[in-house]
Amino acid sequence: MRIAVLGAGAIGAYAGAALHRGGADVHLVARNEHLKAMRENGVRVLSPRGDFTAHPHATDDPSEIGPVDIVFLGLKAQYYAGCGSLLRPLLGPNTAVVAAQNGVPWWYFHGVEGPLAGHRIESVDPGGAVSRVIPVERAIGCVVYAATEIEGPGVIRHIEGTRFSIGEPDRSDSARCRELSAAMEAGGLKCPVEHDLREDIWVKLMGNIVFNPLSALTRSTMAQICRNRSTRDLARTMMNETLEVAERVGVRPSVSIDRRLAGAERTGDHRTSTLHDLERGRTMELDVILSAVVELADLTGAPVPTLRAVDAVAGLLNQRVAEAS
Numbered sequence: 001m002r003i004a005v006l007g008a009g010a011i012g013a014y015a016g017a018a019l020h021r022g023g024a025d026v027h028l029v030a031r032n033e034h035l036k037a038m039r040e041n042g043v044r045v046l047s048p049r050g051d052f053t054a055h056p057h058a059t060d061d062p063s064e065i066g067p068v069d070i071v072f073l074g075l076k077a078q079y080y081a082g083c084g085s086l087l088r089p090l091l092g093p094n095t096a097v098v099a100a101q102n103g104v105p106w107w108y109f110h111g112v113e114g115p116l117a118g119h120r121i122e123s124v125d126p127g128g129a130v131s132r133v134i135p136v137e138r139a140i141g142c143v144v145y146a147a148t149e150i151e152g153p154g155v156i157r158h159i160e161g162t163r164f165s166i167g168e169p170d171r172s173d174s175a176r177c178r179e180l181s182a183a184m185e186a187g188g189l190k191c192p193v194e195h196d197l198r199e200d201i202w203v204k205l206m207g208n209i210v211f212n213p214l215s216a217l218t219r220s221t222m223a224q225i226c227r228n229r230s231t232r233d234l235a236r237t238m239m240n241e242t243l244e245v246a247e248r249v250g251v252r253p254s255v256s257i258d259r260r261l262a263g264a265e266r267t268g269d270h271r272t273s274t275l276h277d278l279e280r281g282r283t284m285e286l287d288v289i290l291s292a293v294v295e296l297a298d299l300t301g302a303p304v305p306t307l308r309a310v311d312a313v314a315g316l317l318n319q320r321v322a323e324a325s
């Protein structure tokens, strides 16, 4: 299977290294010092499951790669709308795009029935800009339970978790999902193919909607947020409101708030990908994680005063970062 990882950062380079180790024909698209290091020394993965190094081809020019079977999109979601020139050379008639994003994907209401069928979520797909660049028909959904960080150029620190759940937006059984799953599992990852990924999306989102904005606003790790009584209570309230929105769009996540908090606390002193962005002066991936849920709450009439307040202050912080960059 020919796979290009577009945006071979913390998650992309980790998945790409694992896929390469499992025998897939992997090509990484990255840039700057990180690219230079991966070209010279390969991708070094430091993991509690055992360190390893993989040497996939790496470039900053997707036209060197050409059409592939799968594009694994490791960019932050706020860059999807602008990634057309990088993506286009990688697309053949049947190329699928697997976005490793947190939050609500642009294809969310595609391929489903009901009152919201085909609805476009503005915070996720503003004016249709993302679905024009990545047509929903190409999308395979993915929910990433792994946690990784770039420790230095070419070096990925794997904190925990190997699960990348995947599934077709329209719930169909497809050969492309089965083949991708086999390639990921050959590389030592867990990659179950789910009939409907939407439950996984909300289970993961219950954590991200709390920890990603709060970690940035308080510059704290996940464990620090869990161990402080006031922020733990805040987390609980935010998760409750999120569950209410999930239910109004037809999903009942099967995990309790206590279990979700315990899981987050176990991740320990991990700085979320959003905190990393803030520390690097980058805009934060909060539209798909937080603003999208507030938008869905407005659409369905769910009361979300706490999510709305956090969205307001995190939104202002994001605006400040954008102005400074």
Ligand SMILES: NC(=O)C1=CN([C@@H]2O[C@H](COP(=O)(O)OP(=O)(O)OC[C@H]3O[C@@H](n4cnc5c(N)ncnc54)[C@H](OP(=O)(O)O)[C@@H]3O)[C@@H](O)[C@H]2O)C=CC1
Residues within 6 Å of the ligand: 006, 007, 008, 009, 010, 011, 012, 029, 030, 031, 032, 034, 060, 074, 075, 076, 077, 079, 086, 100, 101, 102, 103, 144, 145, 146, 147, 148, 149, 150, 273, 285
């Ligand atoms: N990290 C984690 O533990 C988890 C992350 N995710 C999701 O995975 C996705 C990726 O996150 P993460 O891996 O943390 O992010 P990173 O910032 O580590 O990775 C993105 C990579 O894309 C590169 N990139 C951006 N623009 C270009 C370009 N034009 N050309 C080449 N390379 C480019 C970035 O390079 P540069 O740094 O130079 O901009 C960076 O290396 C997000 O949607 C996130 O929500 C999901 C679960 C866990």
Ligand SMILES: CC(C)(CO)C(=O)C(=O)O
Residues within 6 Å of the ligand: 102, 146, 147, 148, 207, 208, 211, 212, 270, 271, 272, 273, 274
């Ligand atoms: C915190 C983590 C690893 C899992 O909740 C994550 O998804 C992120 O860093 O964005």
